[in-house]
Amino acid sequence: MAVLDHLEPKKVFQYFEELSSVPRGTFYNEKISNWCVEFAQARNLECIQDGMGNIIIKKPGTPGYENSDPVIIQGHMDMVCEKTEDSDHDFENDPLELYIEDGFIKAKNTTLGGDDGIAMAYALALLDSDDIPHPPLEAIFTVDEEVGMGGANYIDMSCIKGNILFNIDSDVEGTILAGCAGGILETLDMPVEREIKSGYLVDIKVRGLRGGHSGSQIHEQRGNANKLIARILNSLNQDSEIYLVTAEGGSKDNVIASSAQAQIITPDGEKAAALVKEMEAIFRSEFSSDEPDLEVTCTVKEGFAAVCTKESTDRIIFGLFCSPYGVQGLSRDLPGLVETSLNLGIVRTSAEKVSMVFYVRSSSNSKMTEMKYIFRAWAKALHAEQSEDGEYPAWMYQKDSKIRPLMVETYKELTGEDPIVTTVHAGLECGLLSGKKPTLDCVSFGPFNYDIHSVNERLDIASTQRTWELLKAVLAKLK
Secondary structure, rough: OOOOOOOOOOHHHHHHHHOOOOOOEEEOOOOHHHHHHHHHHOOEEEEEEOOOEEEEEEEEOOOOOOOOOOOOEEOOOOOOOOOOOOOOOOOOOOOEEEOOOOOOOEEEEEOOHHHHHHHHHHHHHOOOOOOOOOOOEEEEOOOOOOOHHHHHHOOOOOOOOOOOOOOOOOOOOEEEEEEEEEEEEEEEEOOOOOEEEEEEEEEEEEOOOOOOOOOHHHHHHHOOOOHHHHHHHHHHHHHHHEEEEEEEEEOOOOOOOOOOEEEEEEEEEEEHHHHHHHHHHHHHHHHHHOOOOEEEEEEEEEEEEEEHHHHHHHHHHHHHHHOOEEEEEEEEOOOOOOEEEEEEEEEEOOEEEEEEEEEEEEEEEHHHHHHHHHHHHHHHHHHOEEEEEEEEOOOOOOOOOOOHHHHHHHHHHHHOOOEEEEEOOOOOOOHHHHOOOOOOEEEEOOOOOEEEEEEEEEEEEEHHHHHHHHHHHHHOOOO
């Protein structure tokens, strides 16, 4: 039995639930892409599927709108796949388990995929409608947005006729976005030398943090488990003889790490355990009620392992502990907004190296270049191999937009209030798409969707309906 079938708008929630039954994690887009092709074919709609799996579906305008300029409805197919530590959910095969609680749609023990399944649900409801006035529609569903925006970077826009683009990838109702940060992935691979050591094996875990989006929530100073485990290791290394075995944390570069762990060998396991307990008390005091489920655990047993040599241990801890992190600069044009930031999203250990993966964002191209130079210098200091990947441009604020004032006007007519017009410190595909088609006039908006990229993600049902009414009202004005 459908969970959302009693909700309004009925078609929107119907398609949101159908999408939730199709696996669509980043880099695993084949099933959802093919599902979209079948949707279009069943309705005799023009559909283009490219080599990466991007989808373009076109629908003629309704009576009276046949000769209107086409409008683009755009969102991405993929979702961030996070789950609780005790969940056995298989994102490549299992449907999401939706439920309703306190006016929100949630998924049991996993991310919800409202980012950006709700954009697809809106578009599919329009494409399937026969009673909603609208100009010709061009729905663009991209793949692999969450890691480097690969789909938007690949897609061919030559068949797109429209110049107005609605990107429905914002998560704050009442806010109309008119620009976004660019981004780049920075990886530092720090080589290690190993030797066999015996002593006390100390396993340390940091978990229970809220996590969250590494762009839109970086200014909230949520706990990053990778940086907290680094602080513990640095404290242990001050006046004790320790050797690093492994350090692991985070699962996505664009997610604030909610858990991390490390293993060391030391001759004094009791002293190490006491210090870890002290650090937990310090973290709880610092974060107070902001991280209510923060937990630091430690287990000690005798044993031996292939450890990093002392030189390697010191260098790795230095890299983890001292690497730049968080907000690096605020906007001078839009006070209070983050201009430049970076997130240590992933730490991984192999026999030969320890890797740190950072996601860097900036709305300033010159600051983005500066961050590249910082990582190149940091790599030299750590004797590390540095690589850059997935760079995408910022979407610059367009002063002479025609669709933005129409959105503002329509929102005020429906609510009696002025929307907030601003830019966002997160990646949106508008920058890449407008780079391919410079005539695009873009806005980004959406319903309230909280704690995206985390297992606490929840979509506001009432907000989803209000945003649907806004979208329909704006389309009706584009005759």
